[in-house]
Amino acid sequence: MPITANNPNRKTWIKTPTNTDFPIQNIPFGVFLTRDDVITIGTRIGDTAIDLGALHQLGYFDEIPLTDDIFLQDSLNDFISDGKKTWRLVRNRIAEIFDTENDTLKTNKEHCKIVLFTLDEIEMQLPVTVGDYTDFYSSIEHATNVGTMFRDPDNALLPNWLHIPVGYHGRSSSIIPSGIPVHRPQGQKLINGTDKPIFGPSRLVDFELEMAFITTDANHLGEPIPIDEAEDYIFGLVLFNDWSARDIQKWEYVPLGPFLAKNFASSISPWIVTLDALEPYRVAGPKPLKEQLPYLQYKGDKSFDINLEVAIQPEKAKETIVSKSNFKHMYWNMSQQLAHHTINGCPVNSGDMMGSGTISGPTPDSYGSMLELSWRGEKPVPLKDGGSRKFIEDNDTVIMRGHCEKGGVRIGFGEVSTKLLPVFKK
Template sequence: MLQSWLPVPSGSDFSIYNLPFGIFSDDRPARAGLAIGEWVVDLPATYALNLFSRYPEAGGVFRKPVLNDLIGLGREFSGYVRKTIQDALCDGDSILKRYSEHLLIPLKDVQTHMPLRVGNYTDFYSSEEHAFSVGRLFRPENPLFPNWKHMPVAYHGRASSITVSGTPVRRPWGQTAQTGANPLFQPTNALDYELELAFVIGKDSSCGQPVPVAEAEDYIFGVVLFNDWSARDIQRWEYQPLGPFTSKNFASGISPWVVTWEALQVFRVPAPVQSPMPLPYLAAAPRMNFDLSLTVGVKPENHRECTLCETNAKHLYWTAAQQIAHHTVTGCNLQVGDLLATGTISGTGLAQKGCLLEATLNGKQPVQCGDGIERRFLEDYDEVIIRGFCQNGDIRIGFGELRGQVLPALPL
């Protein structure tokens, strides 16, 4: 076991085994850092003390207000940075310890920022439990479409409205259907969260060149929590025949700290057996997920937070590698900073449903939030909190929190 001279609270998401990358600021401009316990390692400041001598270009990428250029230097570089800091945290005579008052900044004193410049975002539909539950609500006799078990279904989302944890979400306006009448234009009455993960693409692929499934994981830098906010009543009216549009383009949220692909490897577990076998370009062996516990809490205004979902990413039917292989099979190219989200992650029971659409059976059965409060969908000033962590013996790696509060619709 690694032993750090820096006290890290028991159960911290940001253990010495994690060291996720993020962008932060204090009284100085936004820059790159690593989270450790209740602290941030200031990477430009550590560079100035010659901690990363193998990479003279590191100083420039550490000072950028997003991680894209840092990620673009490759996993060998980011692994070197993490290992250098990890070693320094275990060395009582390290420069990091000697200058800790200058190099370590309390997390409570910093502001975290959007860690990525996201050029492209794709939202998959990778949880069989979620797809089946939603399908059963609207098509009881045929919950899964014929294509679902043959390919990772997805749609291209809106990258410009992806924001970092803590950014409020304004209730959107849109068209909603009315029985036997023209649609109404009104604020959504069915605002929902979606519990997801998003894979951060770490290197470019070539346009016109598919990425083989066996090589797909080489293109992943790390993982963040993801909330694909959804307006279900707007979605019901607009999604046929081309899928969701304004019901989802108004906001998505990500957690501020990018957990690296390397840090997650100790938590790999086999993915569910696929039947029927997918086509050869999707047939990875072995297929692996992560034993990653996920929760969703909702905190109504002036009330305690209640947990509405507890599930695990290990049940995902389609893996990250299969998502990438299918995404690129046409020759579509990936770019550094792209996000490939899993879609809502659910389990089988109502307490494991990753969105209110499922948990409330499309608003028919409210969930209880304590203090006599119940919810069918989100109300104004509700705050949604998504958390995730992996645990293997004494090794714990977490993602921190992804928070977002609902604000009332603007008058139009």
């Protein structure tokens, strides 16, 4: 089925700012609370939010086989379970409804009043109930930087790294949407040269610039997903800030991996941009440096050219962009990640989230964490207001943005913006 929603020449009757992340070619999915305190599934064109629950009740999706309440839910999980064919039908239909050539809704003032919202009339929620969250470690630049700093510059990559899309399980319960502030975590830390840990606030709170993809129900217990089918089970992507406390991490992570250093919060952008919308931005991935096992070998372009940036905004000051990276730098792509995750028969469900791992680029201004940007704190990162940062300070806001651009069409993710509050006090 053609993705007519992606037609680059289509224009919409909704007023859209120039250079918006959300032209009519995007049509992302999210969940929001409306001015009437109703929770609904919606989409966005320009700065207009669209209530898909209301649109469906008014009959605008009558030709698509959908249950009546599919959009009147507090998560996208059931819609995602409907599968790729349905997602495509719905996106194509939304593009039609808002096309300049179509004045059915446009001229129905009453319907418009029910269906359309300005952004300040809504409150974005978590778009899915995350069943399981997995974080990969798929940027070779990030893995090399970390290995250089903490192990051996001559053997920065561990022996398994070029063979396995290394990943580990994270915590679903602390995944939060953009806008929800996070408290500086407390925990155990070992001061260098001592052998007894102390307790207190983390002094090395960091962001990790990541993207995460969201899956549909993919397989049953025991069944692997072949790599050439993996993309059929990917609904879309969000920006992902994998908050990290480096001092807690260093003391706790051997031998079972990071735990409290990560599970205090992970922030995501609230609009899921579909894999279909990203179709025009496919690019070839990096050439494998070592031969990969057959279950990880793929055909065609499985990487995506998505520009990413991170800004730090101290309280009452202007933001400084501290990193510019790109999703295409990932050594292991999403198809490889999903094929690997299921090769042992691990079941993947609707609403599961899989993070890329920190997306560092090849140059020092493209590193995806303060750990790398400030090189363990040795090179403080200058800010516009005159200060500098080794790590994130109380009341700083960290903002991540991402967009693709080609042939005059820009598809973006909006942003994930999160303020770091001081330690929680009862």
